[in-house]
Amino acid sequence: MVDTTHEMQIGELAQMCHITTRTLRYYEDIGLIEPLRRLEGGFRVYGPETLARIQHIQELKDLLGWSLEEVKGVIQAEDEVDNLRSQYRQSRTDQERLAVVKQATGVIESQLAMVSERLGRLDGMRGTLQAKLQRYGELEAELREQVRSQEGKL
Amino acid sequence: MVDTTHEMQIGELAQMCHITTRTLRYYEDIGLIEPLRRLEGGFRVYGPETLARIQHIQELKDLLGWSLEEVKGVIQAEDEVDNLRSQYRQSRTDQERLAVVKQATGVIESQLAMVSERLGRLDGMRGTLQAKLQRYGELEAELREQVRSQEGKL
DNA sequence: TCATACTCTAACGTTAAGGTAAAGGCGCCG
DNA sequence: CGGCGCCTTTACCTTAACGTTAGAGTATGA
Known part of the structure; x- marks a missing residue:
């Protein structure tokens, strides 16, 4: 089971991945990731799967070029x-x-x-x-x- | 001993490295390589060491990113x-x-x-x-x- | 000597992967 | 309710690593 308890906003996710929020939004633009959902105000909400996904992306990018x-x-x-x-x-x-x-x-x-x-x-x-x-x-x-x-x- | 017999011009070297002449001139611009010498007309002349050097460069670039x-x-x-x-x-x-x-x-x-x-x-x-x-x-x-x-x- | 293929420099164009700034909302604490 | 920090979109800016084109010179076989 995936731990669905820890939801976060874009800033926190960025910190955990050691990238910027700009990069996360850019990845969303080109269809690499997507937030779980949005708050009423429009704020993006992510789950921990996205963290793993980003790490996967970075491996493919950095390790394989x-x-x-x-x-x-x-x-x-x-x-x-x-x-x-x-x-x-x-x-x-x-x-x-x-x-x-x-x-x-x-x-x-x-x-x-x-x-x-x-x-x-x-x-x-x-x-x-x-x-x-x-x-x-x-x-x-x-x-x-x-x-x-x-x-x-x- | 380095084989100094096979000298070549930029086109041949490019073919052997599977890159373009533009790239070779660019590498020269940024100080990565240099021709052995030039012909009177200004044509670049390379030796085989440069081929090895380019391959080394590509390894560092591609393998290590x-x-x-x-x-x-x-x-x-x-x-x-x-x-x-x-x-x-x-x-x-x-x-x-x-x-x-x-x-x-x-x-x-x-x-x-x-x-x-x-x-x-x-x-x-x-x-x-x-x-x-x-x-x-x-x-x-x-x-x-x-x-x-x-x-x-x- | 002329045609053809290669080379020269100079300069502008392109693409990926973001950076940065502006102008404005949201959420929550006191 | 005022302030503070985080978030939103839009839009223009940047850099590396070349691509491409133009206009001209060079090397060489017929």
Whole structure:
């Protein structure tokens, strides 16, 4: 069960995500998120699911370097599967629901492939960095020795 | 030894890097790269080191998501260490050279830390993706079963 | 020597992802 | 009910990283 107890307004949510309210409204503009509902005055009200959603968005954006437009495609596919469980859009036939799951599976698989590829390249990068660090260490030792011998001459 | 035999002009280099000539000139503008020399007519001439340099730049940009300005800082530190070996700027004292190596070591170390952190987060992401894939697989099997039983009713 | 393909500089255009400011409502405390 | 802090929309501004076009020069094979 999702904790529906802690509702919040845009400022608090922004703080928890370490982003600005402007960014949240912008994400809403481009269809990435939506408030649970609004107060009479028009104030946006969010639940904790949105916090998780934002974090998910930031992972896709920062870790995979995707644009918000690309991110949108992915989470929309995920959303559709989530909606299969709820009564919302229960109207689909089972064949249609199967198609939705298949499509989302494809999205996740390609995402997984991308993550794996990145893991490989990052690991390669780590290797070269470690090698470079070792070379620098040796160079430093060498230079230290030279400095020492020069100090001896004083 | 670096292969100095294969010199090329901007178009060929662009093709090998899968970028445009515009991008290469832009990188030059902001001080990321420089041609080996120019022909009389002003045409840029590059060596193969530049190809490696561009690939390095793209790794930092794409894999770590750094801006070109951040990339510049890193490769400048690396350049300085490389210059220690050549007669260029041989004028430094050993203390100064030691300082350069130390600074570059710091740069590489923080780079390594960042790579490691990203590796960890990416690995976590892979885990959740695999879990999600499994759930989708189960859901798909379930739906398939429902479709089968409905076909039986026809 | 001429045509063709490549290159040069300079300058304006574009897009994503927000930043910032203005002018005005809302909610609640005292 | 007055003030204070948060929220609303609208609208213009900014920056990075190039794209694109124009107008002119260069290199080279036929």
